[in-house]
Amino acid sequence: MRSNTFLKLVALATLALGFVKAADDLPIYTDGALASGWENWSWSSTIDFAATDLFVGTSSVSVTSSEWAALSVKLEGTFPTYAGLRFDIAGAQPDLTIMIQSSTDNAQSPSIPLSAFGKTISPTGFTSLLIDFKSLPGTGSPLGDGTWDRITFQAGGSGATYHLDNIVLVSSIVVAPQFLSAEPFANNVIAVTTAGPVDLSAVKVTLKGAPISISGKTTYSPPDTPAKSITYFNLASSLGPGPLVITAGNTTFNYTLPAVQYGSIVQSVNYPINPHVYGVNFPKSASYIQTLGVPMSRWGGNAVTAYNPFGGFTNAGNDWYFENRASDSADDWLGWVKGAGSASMLTVPALDWVSKDASSYSYPRTQYPDQKAFDPYNSDAGNGLFPNGSYLSPSPDPNNAYTPWNTTLVKKWLTGLKNKPTIVTIDNEMEIASNTHQDMHPSPMGYDEELSRVINFATAAKEALPNVLVGAPSTCSWWFYWTSSIGYTDNAAHYNIDFLPWFLGEMKKQEAKSKKRLLDYLDIHYYFQADTSSNNATAKATRLRATRSLWDTSYVDESWVGSDPQNHQWNPTAVSLIPRFRTLIDQLYPGTKLSIGEWSSTNDNDLTGGLVTADVLGIFGKYKLDAATYWATPNELGPVGLAYWLYRGAGNFFGRSSAQVNLATPNPDTQGVYAGTEGGNTLSLVIINKNPNSPIAFDMSNVPAGNYLLRHFGGGAGLVKWQTTISIKNSQYLVIPAYTALFLKQTP
Ligand SMILES: *[C@@H]1O[C@H](CO)[C@@H](O)[C@H](O)[C@H]1NC(C)=O
Ligand SMILES: *[C@@H]1O[C@H](CO)[C@@H](O)[C@H](O)[C@H]1NC(C)=O
Ligand SMILES: *[C@@H]1O[C@H](CO)[C@@H](O)[C@H](O)[C@H]1NC(C)=O
Numbered sequence: 001m002r003s004n005t006f007l008k009l010v011a012l013a014t015l016a017l018g019f020v021k022a023a024d025d026l027p028i029y030t031d032g033a034l035a036s037g038w039e040n041w042s043w044s045s046t047i048d049f050a051a052t053d054l055f056v057g058t059s060s061v062s063v064t065s066s067e068w069a070a071l072s073v074k075l076e077g078t079f080p081t082y083a084g085l086r087f088d089i090a091g092a093q094p095d096l097t098i099m100i101q102s103s104t105d106n107a108q109s110p111s112i113p114l115s116a117f118g119k120t121i122s123p124t125g126f127t128s129l130l131i132d133f134k135s136l137p138g139t140g141s142p143l144g145d146g147t148w149d150r151i152t153f154q155a156g157g158s159g160a161t162y163h164l165d166n167i168v169l170v171s172s173i174v175v176a177p178q179f180l181s182a183e184p185f186a187n188n189v190i191a192v193t194t195a196g197p198v199d200l201s202a203v204k205v206t207l208k209g210a211p212i213s214i215s216g217k218t219t220y221s222p223p224d225t226p227a228k229s230i231t232y233f234n235l236a237s238s239l240g241p242g243p244l245v246i247t248a249g250n251t252t253f254n255y256t257l258p259a260v261q262y263g264s265i266v267q268s269v270n271y272p273i274n275p276h277v278y279g280v281n282f283p284k285s286a287s288y289i290q291t292l293g294v295p296m297s298r299w300g301g302n303a304v305t306a307y308n309p310f311g312g313f314t315n316a317g318n319d320w321y322f323e324n325r326a327s328d329s330a331d332d333w334l335g336w337v338k339g340a341g342s343a344s345m346l347t348v349p350a351l352d353w354v355s356k357d358a359s360s361y362s363y364p365r366t367q368y369p370d371q372k373a374f375d376p377y378n379s380d381a382g383n384g385l386f387p388n389g390s391y392l393s394p395s396p397d398p399n400n401a402y403t404p405w406n407t408t409l410v411k412k413w414l415t416g417l418k419n420k421p422t423i424v425t426i427d428n429e430m431e432i433a434s435n436t437h438q439d440m441h442p443s444p445m446g447y448d449e450e451l452s453r454v455i456n457f458a459t460a461a462k463e464a465l466p467n468v469l470v471g472a473p474s475t476c477s478w479w480f481y482w483t484s485s486i487g488y489t490d491n492a493a494h495y496n497i498d499f500l501p502w503f504l505g506e507m508k509k510q511e512a513k514s515k516k517r518l519l520d521y522l523d524i525h526y527y528f529q530a531d532t533s534s535n536n537a538t539a540k541a542t543r544l545r546a547t548r549s550l551w552d553t554s555y556v557d558e559s560w561v562g563s564d565p566q567n568h569q570w571n572p573t574a575v576s577l578i579p580r581f582r583t584l585i586d587q588l589y590p591g592t593k594l595s596i597g598e599w600s601s602t603n604d605n606d607l608t609g610g611l612v613t614a615d616v617l618g619i620f621g622k623y624k625l626d627a628a629t630y631w632a633t634p635n636e637l638g639p640v641g642l643a644y645w646l647y648r649g650a651g652n653f654f655g656r657s658s659a660q661v662n663l664a665t666p667n668p669d670t671q672g673v674y675a676g677t678e679g680g681n682t683l684s685l686v687i688i689n690k691n692p693n694s695p696i697a698f699d700m701s702n703v704p705a706g707n708y709l710l711r712h713f714g715g716g717a718g719l720v721k722w723q724t725t726i727s728i729k730n731s732q733y734l735v736i737p738a739y740t741a742l743f744l745k746q747t748p
């Protein structure tokens, strides 16, 4: 092994001679077998290292992995500082994620989905892909230093079949200087993204055929993703409608800037935004909370129903073969979350059992030999289904995996917490326990059982922690807002009153009986119902429109909700979520707050998911929601994380109060416009252009001239935390590029 000192001396010597001699590439696989020094650390996969059905040279690697299984290769030693990983791949667009890992300290690179390369993979021929360790596909973040020694190609939940060939760690990658995008922003800015050492003096701008002179420029390279830079060129005059041509070296970027839409902002008409609407589930770390400005953190999800605080165990339920595992301590979690500046929403288990240890499971093969599936990592743990898909019977003994749980134990736990939660919710999606936790609660939960569990556990929580606020019943979706797992016969047994309206009325009656309020937040989970899983252009546009379901009483849901709503509510084909629940609360239990403990953009990896999130965060503030936490943890560098950063990043926040926005021609299908203010005199604006191809422009009254912090992501500039300070000369022409979320905030 060469020492670092030796490498440095070689580097100095070669630099002194004016050239750098590249080290050799390190082959991992060429033909026949793994190259020497590489070990096969794969699992649950059928792998042929000498496949001859499709190959370059004499053979290739053929891989068939079952769900979540992987081809994984490990070097005997660590990678020296290679520049990247190149490989050839063939397959029918296999569902694969690539990770660089360290077996020394278990460090792991961000997951790189095959889709992040933006190339179509063919089943009949190889496509060559390159991972640049300075700019990983997807996030653009660098791999960074580490004791890297392992490369894993992991299949998704449906497995994957593919071929690989010519896998090699490359010693150098030459980044050709390149102008990647050039887009108009705000009143008088052209933002140009670049890779490598480009000639910035080669940028020229013409509007309606006439050159516009450039009065200055600022270059910014984001610390998280330094491989790309952006340069903001200030124009000597304002942008305006007409053809805009930006030439940058040998690349031309053309736009047709549109006519303005008229609008005005009224900062004096405002009301407070509850910062708790910018929450997430399970933030990764204190620095995550601070970087994204997360003011509310939730401990929730299916696994926390069986959380046993006395042993530090939990059970995955039907998310993963009803298996127990060790859990972090909720008390420690509450402590560090609070230390980072976030309030907390803690789930209190409210069924009759919690996990008894870190290793048991409910459906051992030894007891139930005939099951549909077994854990690929533990062939004795089954999924609780007969091969035909129906639930196993008889139900398993809950003592297989669990120990009894009740309100006495809840009081003991909560009383003993060193760190107190802000809000507790009574379990999680209890109404579907007969599915998610069929092993311990096989019978469908009805109205009466759910109400009594909420009352008993909320009483216990408030006895243990007199100042805690209680949220319930954390119902999973639109269907179960209105009925139970028993079905509409349960509604009929309750005067045909739909579930949540009935629940609110009962909790109000209970307050009179208990002489105190047991329900502070009506907590619901909300998932957009339209099927956008194809993620094609139609699906993306639907995803972007669906944010209207949060507020718009005239938006007929583009899903089964819009055609077959079943419930007994008014205007039932329009979800209009926040106004609808405000009305129900005002009618049935006034004073109750409204929280959304889980929601999702429906696509955490696509730019449109980030634009949806930016729109939704604007809507939550504007429509006075009390709290919300994203499911699950947004990747800080992914589209959803970028939307949180846009509003809250690094201590620069969207206004504390929501200010009035008046638009002459509102177009919520393709635009979101939100204004915030601090005390009526510091304006912040978020504008989302959901149109994939065309810029939009506003003539917006009461946007004062002066300096603004500009942040943006999306569009040609891509998924990066871009920001700068700009000077707006006038607000008669403010442009937002296609598929872009933009934030502006007045700076002193
Ligand atoms: C590599 O590992 C996989 C998964 O354990 C195994 O099926 C395969 O036979 C191994 N191949 C070789 C050549 O060792
Ligand atoms: C454009 O310019 C870049 C950088 O100077 C160069 O690498 C590239 O080859 C040029 N492309 C064309 C099509 O001329
Ligand atoms: C952009 O516009 C210029 C000037 O009108 C024209 O010469 C050029 O062909 C256009 N380029 C593209 C890619 O449309």
Ligand SMILES: *[C@@H]1O[C@H](CO)[C@@H](O)[C@H](O)[C@H]1NC(C)=O
Pocket: 386, 387, 388, 389, 390
């Ligand atoms: C599924 O298989 C089980 C066990 O063989 C059987 O008892 C059950 O009736 C079957 N269910 C259906 C819907 O066929």
Ligand SMILES: *[C@@H]1O[C@H](CO)[C@@H](O)[C@H](O)[C@H]1NC(C)=O
Pocket: 404, 405, 406, 407, 408, 409
């Ligand atoms: C809860 O379980 C404990 C231990 O079995 C028992 O002592 C206690 O009485 C139970 N509490 C309730 C409310 O049933």
Ligand SMILES: *[C@@H]1O[C@H](CO)[C@@H](O)[C@H](O)[C@H]1NC(C)=O
Pocket: 534, 536, 537, 538, 539
């Ligand atoms: C998008 O996918 C859906 C569902 O597969 C399909 O019905 C629709 O035609 C597709 N639209 C486009 C534009 O490809």
